[in-house]
Amino acid sequence: MILKIVKYPEPVLQKPGEPVTEFNEELHRFVADMFETMYVSQGIGLAAQQVGVAKRVTVIDLSMGKDPAQKLVLVNPEIIEREGRQYEEEGCLSFPEIREKVVRAEKVRVRAQDENGKWFELDGDELLARAFQHEIDHLDGMLFIFRMSALKRDMVLRHIRKMQREGTW
Ligand code: NI
Numbered sequence: 001m002i003l004k005i006v007k008y009p010e011p012v013l014q015k016p017g018e019p020v021t022e023f024n025e026e027l028h029r030f031v032a033d034m035f036e037t038m039y040v041s042q043g044i045g046l047a048a049q050q051v052g053v054a055k056r057v058t059v060i061d062l063s064m065g066k067d068p069a070q071k072l073v074l075v076n077p078e079i080i081e082r083e084g085r086q087y088e089e090e091g092c093l094s095f096p097e098i099r100e101k102v103v104r105a106e107k108v109r110v111r112a113q114d115e116n117g118k119w120f121e122l123d124g125d126e127l128l129a130r131a132f133q134h135e136i137d138h139l140d141g142m143l144f145i146f147r148m149s150a151l152k153r154d155m156v157l158r159h160i161r162k163m164q165r166e167g168t169w
Pocket residue numbers: 091092093094134138
C-alpha cells in the first residue's frame with residue numbers, strides 16, 4: 001500500500017520516534033509499505049515520521065529498487081561511530097525539489113535491529129553514510145534544514161512560504 005508522505009511543516013516530522021518493541025506482522029506490513037512508498041517517490045531513504053508515524057523505523061535503498069541486496073531496514077538504529085567529514089547536496093521527500101549542501105560525517109557505523117528484532121552493525125561511507133545520518137536524524141525529529149547554515153535555512157524557508165502562498169507546496 002502506498003502511504004501519504006507528509007511535507008514540512010507537518011508537526012510529526014519534528015517528533016522523536018518511539019522505540020519499536022513488537023516485531024510482528026503489522027511491522028512487516030508497515031516496512032513493505034514504506035519501501036513501496038519510497039520507490040514510487042524515487043527516494044533512497046524514508047523514515048516513519050515522513051508517513052505520519054513517530055516510530056524508530058527507516059528504510060534505505062541506494063539502488064531505488066533495482067538491487068534487492070541493497071534494501072536496508074533499520075529499526076531502533078543508532079550511530080555508534082563517526083569519522084571524517086563530507087559536504088554534499090541532500091534532498092528529502094518531505095521537502096520536494098529542495099536540495100542543499102549539508103555537513104555530515106564521511107563514514108559511520110550503525111547499530112540497528114532488523115524487522116525481526118535481530119541486532120546488527122553496518123558501516124557506510126559517502127552516500128550511504130549520508131543516508132544513515134539523514135534518516136536517523138528523522139527518527140530523532142531532526143530535519144536537514146536544521147543542519148544547514150542559518151542563511152541557507154532562511155532562504156529555503158522563504159522559498160517554501162512563497163510556494164505555500166502560491167498553492168504549489
Ligand atoms: Ni528526509
